[in-house]
Amino acid sequence: MERSELYKVVRNSLLVELAKIGDKNVPVSILNRHILLSRADVIGLFGAGYQLRPIKEMSQSGQFVCEEKITLLGLRGTIADVRVIGPECQQTQVEVSFTDSQLLGIKPVVRMSGSLLGTPGIRVSGPAGVISLHYGVIIPARHLHMSNEQAAAYGLKDGDTVKIRKSGMQIPAFDDVAVCTGKNQNIEVHLNTDDGTSAGINCGEIVEIM
Secondary structure, eight states, X not given: OOHHHHHHHHHXXXXXXXXXXXXOEEEEEEEOOEEEOOHHHHHHHHOTTOOOOEEEEOSSTTOEEEEEEEEEXXXXXXXXXXXXXXXXXXXXXXXXXXXXXXHHTOOOOEXXXXXOTTOOOEEEXXXXXXXXXXXXXXXXXXXXXXXXXXXXXXXXOTTOEEEEEETTOSXXXXXXXXXXXXXXXXSEEEEEHHHHHHHTOOTTOEEEXX
């Protein structure tokens, strides 16, 4: 296990133990724009038989950063070097910030991951071709990942909403953070780059659940 991964394991274990005595804090991950691809769209962008190439595991079990990057082709502008996140999924999903959506010329729609019906589409360019998505572009809603055991320690359950604030602040940075629990999830608040900038919260910081 790499030192950074060991640090996260120890940190999260300590945070859970502190939560049991009422000191409820969680780490933050600031997510940059990225795309999750279906098998059909992997082929459309990278060619027949192509397999995604993992380069780094992510905090949530089973997910990984891929070597591959694509370009988003919006009505107003383009964004290059958008990272692919694995593994492959059933429906291709593009996650951007509000600022990104304005640059691309796309109506911003805030959704939880996987809730894609009624969202904008976009064209995506890869080394083997261009695909057109009829829907699938979202601004990810702020959310807190937790395993079922971690959620129990915090007195939370799937579907709850919590307020978070940065240390030293008197008011919440955000009061609408959705709790997402599951077997393969690990404690971590996910914010997009606009959220992090507006609240002065950096990736890896610890924030308080109010």
